[in-house]
Amino acid sequence: MSIQKLKITHVRNLKSIILEPSASINLFSGHNGSGKTSLLEAIYFLGLTRSFRTNKMLSFISESHQNCSVYGKIVHNSNIMDLGVSRTINNKQKIKIEGVTRQSVAELAHYLPIQLIHPDSFTCLQAAPSIRRKILDWGVFYHHPQFGVIWKMMYLSLKHRNALLRSKRYTQIELDTWTKTFLESATQIHILRMQYIAQLIPEFKHIIYSETKLQSIDITYYPGWNDITDLRHVLASNQSKDMALGYTTAGPQRADLKITYQGRLASDILSRGQQKILVCALKVAQGKLFEKTHKQRCVFLVDDLPAELDPEHCEQFINMINPLFSQFWLTAINTEQLQPFFSKKTIKMFHVEHGAINN
C-alpha cells in the first residue's frame, strides 16, 4: 500500500494541503514549528483515526475550526482506493472507505499499514512492556488476519475474569467459565506471537548485523508467564494470588520482548542513539517481513530522523531502508544532508513553511 494523493484540511497549522508523493522516498524539510510532525500526524490519523502525540484530539484540529479531515487516494493490491477520516471538535468521527461510511478502525488499518518512528523511539526499550507489546502486535495483526478478533476475545474474557476476581463474590463455576474462554484465546495469541517472532528475529538480526556496529544483540519473547509450565496450570496455581490482587497476573496481557546486548539489557547499556538505531532496525525488519508476506508496501513515517542520530547513524538507517519497497515519509530540519545516502532514484523533496508544503 502507498499513498498516491493526500489531502489535509485543518490539522494543526496545516490549513489546506494537497500532496502527490513519491511511492518510494519523500523528504520534508522545514524550520521548527513549520508543520512537519503535523503532516505525519495527519497521515497517522488517516490510518488509525488518532494522533501519535496526544490523546486530546481537540488540539489536533486547527485552532478556531470546527473539524478536520484527511483524505487519501491509496494503492492497495494494484487498485486505487479512497480513504477518508474526519473529526469534529465535539468528538464526532467519520471513517469513509470508498465513499461508504464505516465504523471499524481495524479495517482502515488493514488498508493503510503504518510504521511510525518518532524522535522518542529510543525510549521504547526502557518503557513499560505495553509499548514493546504494541510493536510486536503490529506485526502479528498484519501477519495473521484472525489476530484482531482473537485479541478482542482475549481482552473481553480478561475483563470479565478480573471483574469477578475484584468482586470476590463468585462461584468457582463462574470463574472457571471465564478462565476457560480466556485460556482459549490467550493460548491462540501466544501461538500467533511465537510464529511471528520466529520469522522476525532472523530479519532483525540480519539488518542490525549488516548495517550497524551493534553485534551480539538478542531478542527473547516473554509470553506473559513462565512458559515452562502451560498457562492452564499457571492460572490454577495463581488463583489465590489473583483473588487477593483482584486481577489476572499471568497471560498474554503481560507479554514482553526482552532485548539484550552482549547478554545485558540493551536499555541498561546502550546510548540513546544506539537504542534508536536498534528500534529502527526492528521496525525496518517488520516492514521487510510485511513486504515479503503480503507482496505489498507499508507506509513508514519517520519524524525528525537526525534526532539522537549522528550522520553515520543516519546513513546506517538509510542503508537499512534502501532495499525496501515501502513508502517513506521522512522529516528533518535539513534533509539535504540525507539525500546522498539514498540509492533510490524516486525521491521527492518538499519544503514545509508556516503550514504550507511546496516541492
Ligand SMILES: Nc1ncnc2c1ncn2[C@@H]1O[C@H](COP(=O)(O)OP(=O)(O)OP(=O)(O)O)[C@@H](O)[C@H]1O
Ligand atoms: N491546533 C492547532 N492549531 C493551529 N496551530 C497549531 C495547533 N497545534 C499546534 N499548532 C502549531 O503548529 C505548528 C507546527 O507544529 P509541528 O509540531 O508540526 O512543527 P514541526 O515542523 O514538526 O517542528 P519541530 O521541527 O520543532 O519538530 C506549531 O507552530 C504549533 O504551535
Ligand SMILES: [Mg+2]
Ligand atoms: Mg516536529
